[in-house]
Each structure stands twice: as structure tokens, then as C-alpha cells.
Amino acid sequence: MFILCSFTVLGNLFIIYVIIRKRTLHTSKYYYIMSLAFADLIVGLIVMPFSSIFILADDEYWLFSPYLRFLCDLWHAIDIFASTASILGLCTIGIDRYVVIKKPIQYPTSFISKRWHLMLSFTWVCSALISFPAILYWGTKQPVLVDTPVSLLEQCDMPNNAYYILFSAMASFYIPLFLMIYVYIKIYLAARNQTLALYSGYKHQHHRIRISKSVANSFHQRESSSEENTKLDLSQVDDQIILRIHRGTYQKPKVDVQTEKIPTKRRKRQGKFWRTLSNTQKATSFIGLVMGTFLFCWFPYFFYLVLSGAFNVRLKNDRHHEVLYNILTWLGYSNSALDIIVYVSTSAELRTIFLEYFFYFCIEKK
Structure with missing residues (x-):
């Protein structure tokens, strides 16, 4: 637990420091990453240490006495707040990468x-609304059982209200999960279409194009005054309509990516081309790795949380239930540490800067 906490804190601090220090990283892409790193930093700095104390001590009464009950509520609120901000941050990064791939030319002027x-403010405000008001309303104090030892009367547990558990799980996990899956599918399809377009040299479009009357009249006048065959070629690139006037014989490209039989040598070149990832494909692999890590870490926790908290489907032995719940909780916390590895392994800029700082530190130490 100590190693995981230390790695989460130091790694996310490094990510935030690098993005602030390097002016070349002052872009919306890295601002979203820095926001996610800050949420993960809160998890490693506040949430993980107290959770480890509770597990090791097996008794929260000495830490959160009746006079300091609000600290227990505050800690749980921060736990939900930071974890939700981290999950929504991953979702925001996915949307940002989708816009980059779908509309690369319009991206610098796009809303995201x-x-x-505004996007980051919306993420943090939503996380605060999901966590703090509900914790203040329901609280974390559990009902007192008869003949219960005094040290166990005030357990610092999560709110056990079924409606709150369903609301928290849907807002913090399941809705962002469905949105991330949808966005990732869109990213994959857009990247695949762009790769085919780059390989073939032209791009199929399936958009309806409306031409104004003035453009149509101008075209007809030019067509009637010309002795040569005149043909209008309409194409659309990134939602920009381009009108081209071709005089003479216009031949449509004979290559059809959908039906062309690819020879063996060309098939090998195409395989090599697919293996050489472009920036679009790197963004796709980044989102896939992020979402895969996200699912691996958080899905077991929220699945068991809904089953046990909302539908009362859980292990019969309370001790076994507590152990399983703690394991799944820390599996979710580990996502804040694994995000660091995802950043460095998928971002060439961060990886280069990391190596620069690492070798600089080693040289200075010698």
C-alpha cells in the first residue's frame, strides 16, 4: 500500500510539473491530462493513506471520534469526489481525442x-455535486446494533442507502463507461477510414451537399458557354465543401478499395503500413489502453457495489465481504497509478521529457 501510494503521488506530481514547466505542452490535450493527474494525485495523497490506515488498524473509532465525525464524512466525500473526477477526466480525454481524429482541421477552433x-470546470463541478451533497445528506454513520462493543458503534463506512448507491454508480461509472465505449468505437472507425483514405489516395464521402442558387446558376452559365465537356466534382474534406470545375474528359479513379484484389506483395506492404502507426492510430491505441485499464480497475468494484449495496447480493460472511470489498476498492485506486504508465508509454512528448529528466538526474548525481 505504501509503494502504491508513493508511486501515485510522485508520478502524478511529475506529470503535473512537466506540463506546467514545458510551454510546448500548454495545449488542451495536456490540460485534460493534467486535470486527470490532479484527480489521481488527490486519490494518492488523501484517499489511499486513510484507507490503508483503516484496513491495517481494523478500527476507525480511534481516528474519527464522535467529536470528529465530520472528518469521516469529509474523507468519504473526497474519496467519491476524486474517483469520480478521475473517471470523468478519462471520459473527457476520450471525447477530445475523438474530435482530433474526426475533425483535425477544425479541432484548434473547436469548443473542446x-x-x-469550461470542460474541466464541468467535470469538477459534476464530481462535487455527486459526492459532497449526498454525503452531507445521508452521512456515513451506520445504525447502532444492540450489544455491540463501543469501539464499533461509530464505523466510518460508506452510506448504505440503496438509492444513493445506484445514483453514485450510474453517475460516476456506468454513464461515463457507455460514453467511453461509444467514443472509442467512433475513434476506431474514423481512424480506420482515414488509414484507408491515406492508402488509396482518395476518400469516399456519404454526406448530402446543398448548393446555393447563386453557385448553381454560375455553374450552368459556365457550362452553357463552354464548348468542351464540363463536369462538376464535389468533395468534402472535414466538413468543408470544395467545388472543382474539370474541363475536358473527367475520369473517376478506377481503384476501389472495397473491391480491389490486393496482390501478395502489396498485401505485405499494406500490413507494414498498418503496423506503422500514424498520429491518429496512436490516439486510438491511447484511448484503448486507457479504457482497458479503466475497465480492469473499476468495473469489479462498481459491479459488486451495486450487487451488495442496492440488491443485497453479497457474501454471507461479513468478514469475507469486507475483505473482498477492500480488495476491489484498492483495485480501483490502482487505476490512479496505472494512468501514469499509460501517459508515459503512449505520449512521445512525455516519454522524451521523462528520459531527459531521468538522465539529467543521473548525471547530476554522479
Whole structure:
């Protein structure tokens, strides 16, 4: 637990420091990553240490006495707040990468790029609304049982209200999960289409294009005054309509990606081309790795939380239930540490800067 806490705190501090220090990283993409790193930093700095104390001590009464009950509520509120902000941050990064791939030319002027501060504010405000008001309303004090030892009367546990558990699980996990899956599928399809377009040299479009009357009249006048065959070629790139006037014989490209039989040598070149990832494909692999890590860490916890808290489907032995719940909780916490590895392994800029600082530290130490 100590190693995991230390790695989470130091790693996310390094990510935040690098993004603040390097001016080349002052873009919306890295601002979203820094926001996620800050949420993970809160998890490692506040949530993990107290959770480890509770597990090791096996008794919260000495830490949160009746006079300090509000600290227990505050800690649980911060736990839900930081974890939700981390999950929503992953979702925001997915949407940002989707816009980059779908509309790369319009991205610098898009809402998610220029209004990144509004997106981040929305993420943190939503996380605060999900956590703090509900904790203050329901509280964490559990009902007192008869013939219960005094040290166990005031357990610092999560609110056990079924409606709150369902609301928290849906808002913090399941809704962002469905949104991330949808966005990732869109990213994959867009990246695949762009790769086929780059390989073939042209792009199929399936958008309806409306031409104004003035453009149509101008075209007809030019067509009637010309002795040569004139043909209008309409294409659309990133939602920008381009009108081209081709004089003479216009031949449609004979290559059809959908039906072309690819020879063996070309098939090998195409395989090599697919293996050489472009920036679009790197963004796709980044989102896939992030979402895979996210599912692996958080899905077991929220699945068991809903089963046990809302539908009372749980292990019969209370001790076994507590052990399983703690294991799944810390599996979710580990996502805040694994995100660091995802950043460095999928971002060439962060990886380069990390190596620079690492070698600089080693040289200075010698």
C-alpha cells in the first residue's frame, strides 16, 4: 500500500510539473491530462493513506471520534469526489481525442479545444455535486446494533442507502463507461477510414451537399458557354465543401478499395503500413489502453457495489465481504497509478521529457 501510494503521488506530481514547466505542452490535450493527474494525485495523497490506515488498524473509532465525525464524512466525500473526477477526466480525454481524429482541421477552433477550461470546470463541478451533497445528506454513520462493543458503534463506512448507491454508480461509472465505449468505437472507425483514405489516395464521402442558387446558376452559365465537356466534382474534406470545375474528359479513379484484389506483395506492404502507426492510430491505441485499464480497475468494484449495496447480493460472511470489498476498492485506486504508465508509454512528448529528466538526474548525481 505504501509503494502504491508513493508511486501515485510522485508520478502524478511529475506529470503535473512537466506540463506546467514545458510551454510546448500548454495545449488542451495536456490540460485534460493534467486535470486527470490532479484527480489521481488527490486519490494518492488523501484517499489511499486513510484507507490503508483503516484496513491495517481494523478500527476507525480511534481516528474519527464522535467529536470528529465530520472528518469521516469529509474523507468519504473526497474519496467519491476524486474517483469520480478521475473517471470523468478519462471520459473527457476520450471525447477530445475523438474530435482530433474526426475533425483535425477544425479541432484548434473547436469548443473542446478552445473552451477546455469550461470542460474541466464541468467535470469538477459534476464530481462535487455527486459526492459532497449526498454525503452531507445521508452521512456515513451506520445504525447502532444492540450489544455491540463501543469501539464499533461509530464505523466510518460508506452510506448504505440503496438509492444513493445506484445514483453514485450510474453517475460516476456506468454513464461515463457507455460514453467511453461509444467514443472509442467512433475513434476506431474514423481512424480506420482515414488509414484507408491515406492508402488509396482518395476518400469516399456519404454526406448530402446543398448548393446555393447563386453557385448553381454560375455553374450552368459556365457550362452553357463552354464548348468542351464540363463536369462538376464535389468533395468534402472535414466538413468543408470544395467545388472543382474539370474541363475536358473527367475520369473517376478506377481503384476501389472495397473491391480491389490486393496482390501478395502489396498485401505485405499494406500490413507494414498498418503496423506503422500514424498520429491518429496512436490516439486510438491511447484511448484503448486507457479504457482497458479503466475497465480492469473499476468495473469489479462498481459491479459488486451495486450487487451488495442496492440488491443485497453479497457474501454471507461479513468478514469475507469486507475483505473482498477492500480488495476491489484498492483495485480501483490502482487505476490512479496505472494512468501514469499509460501517459508515459503512449505520449512521445512525455516519454522524451521523462528520459531527459531521468538522465539529467543521473548525471547530476554522479
